[in-house]
Amino acid sequence: MTLTGMLSFVEENYLKAIYHLSNSGEESVTTNALAEEMQTTPASVSDMIRKLSKKEVVNYKKYQGVNVSEEGKLIALRVIRKHRLWEVFLVEKLEFNWDEVHDVAEQLEHIKSPLLIQRLDEFLGFPQYDPHGDPIPDENGQFTESKREPLSQTQIGITGVVVAVEDSGTAFLKYLDKVGISIGTKITVEDIIEFDGSMDITIDQKKSITVSQTVADNIWLA
């Protein structure tokens, strides 16, 4: 028997955060990191981890950090699947801009109806990626990980195509709109300023701009 669907919104959000902070379940996550991510206190996190551990959706030993269990990982991936499918819906069908969808998807991702998400997937034509370039897991949590690296980790002279951008900041996405960067944009690295890691780049072989390291950290190329 699976526990899917028996978790509260809050528990689902914790699981998702643990999954993300652990690099898809690879590393273990500290209490403080989770508190920061969830915008809450370490004490609250400790409480919740103990609860999730009792439900066997995370692996946890006191003072040793936490990680998703096999079951927890599947639950997290299904929430992520819903989040990203709803984002596609909002952009493709309801004409939302890509900076307007994340907060609404944070609500919609907790709707419990397997039929709904199956039909939505079908309605959208079984999309593989969300509006920010992130892959959409199938109902078994499977997805194709395409090779990609942050712009900030590329070298001078490299040309790449934007395949994904960080999705949760409205201001960041509006900035990308302004400078003309979107999924599919071709970027050439002209120079890297050692002092602060900012980069001079050419966008679609036309416009040249300088972006900060923070910006470059949140753009992935392939």
Place this chain on the structure above:
Amino acid sequence: MTLTGMLSFVEENYLKAIYHLSNSGEESVTTNALAEEMQTTPASVSDMIRKLSKKEVVNYKKYQGVNVSEEGKLIALRVIRKHRLWEVFLVEKLEFNWDEVHDVAEQLEHIKSPLLIQRLDEFLGFPQYDPHGDPIPDENGQFTESKREPLSQTQIGITGVVVAVEDSGTAFLKYLDKVGISIGTKITVEDIIEFDGSMDITIDQKKSITVSQTVADNIWLA
């Protein structure tokens, strides 16, 4: 300043129930009736009513029953608007059957995003009625009340068109599917059995069947 959006899911559901039980705010609602509707205890209802009263979304005097305030009515109607728009979406776009939509809409109706519901309305072509024939209020709570009466209150010889059916029971809607009754079906009352109120009716001038008074209570004709 409006309080819209500051209510919990639970509070929204109470408001909606009060609105419905009061015949759209006309009559006052008893604690026991509300407890029955909400599948909870009178004690819980008393607690919640006091809370809603403090927030001024209901009018309430101890032992005198409760009713929605002007503000509460608008909040209730906006939740109902969302419920019915989502039901249209599920049937029209995701090919749900009309008996599959209510429970999912009970969840979706609490999503907070004015932009979402505005765009959804547009995407659906500004529908006036939901899949069960219930009118969809606009964002100001306005809707056109079409004259309709329950099949159970019509006379022998009357012919009418089904304009609405009770939406919350899967079994009832599946039954209607089976006997061939849907929105738009023409019904002629052939006979009314005094003993139990059951009715012999003709469906679309073809098939004749007998329906119980309970069934007839949940079908509205115009």
Place this chain on the structure above:
DNA sequence: GATAGTGTTTAGATATATCTAAAAAAAATA
């Protein structure tokens, strides 16, 4: 008008999710 019965409210308890403050454990540093 007293009394029995029904309906409603309050009191006190439980469960979830949060917080602050204090205690305990682990890590870093001297």
Place this chain on the structure above:
DNA sequence: TATTTTTTTTAGATATATCTAAACACTATC
């Protein structure tokens, strides 16, 4: 290794939403 600092956990409190049991208030009946 001993001490300090940081991290993590626990203890105790608050707020929401629920329950059962008891008290209270209306209503109907004698």
